[in-house]
Amino acid sequence: MVTTFRETSIPPQPAALTRCRVSGSTAFSGRTFPPRRGLSFISGRCSVAVRMIPPVQVSPLIKFTRYSALLVGMIYGKKRYDYLKPVAAEERRIEAEEKKKREELERIAKELAEASEESILK
Incomplete structure (x- = not known):
C-alpha cells in the first residue's frame, strides 16, 4: 500500500x-x-x-567556502599529525623503559618476599 x-x-x-x-x-x-x-x-x-x-540551489560562494574549509582542515590536520607523531613516539619509548624498570623492581621485590617467607617457615 x-x-x-x-x-x-x-x-x-x-x-x-x-x-x-x-x-x-x-x-x-x-x-x-x-x-x-x-x-x-x-x-x-x-x-x-x-x-x-525539491533540493535547494546552494550558492557557489557557499560551496567554495565549504570546500576551502575542508581543504584547510585537512592540511592543518596533516601538519598537526606530523608535529605530534615524534612526540608520541618519544613518550612511548620512555614509557617502555619505565615499564622495564618497574617490572624488574617488582620481580626483585617478589624474590625477596619469597626468600623471607621460606626462612620463616623453616
Whole structure:
C-alpha cells in the first residue's frame, strides 16, 4: 500500500498515521507509524512514500567556502599529525623503559618476599 501525504508546515495529526498491511493483516503487531517527511520508507513488504521536496540551489560562494574549509582542515590536520607523531613516539619509548624498570623492581621485590617467607617457615 503506497500513500502520499501533502507537505505542510503543520505536523501530522494522529488520524494521519499509516498502517502497513501485509496480506490482509497489520504488520508489526498492529503498531502505527507516523509518516516521515522528506523520505521514502520501505520496511519489508510495507512501504510508505512521501512526496519529496525539491533540493535547494546552494550558492557557489557557499560551496567554495565549504570546500576551502575542508581543504584547510585537512592540511592543518596533516601538519598537526606530523608535529605530534615524534612526540608520541618519544613518550612511548620512555614509557617502555619505565615499564622495564618497574617490572624488574617488582620481580626483585617478589624474590625477596619469597626468600623471607621460606626462612620463616623453616
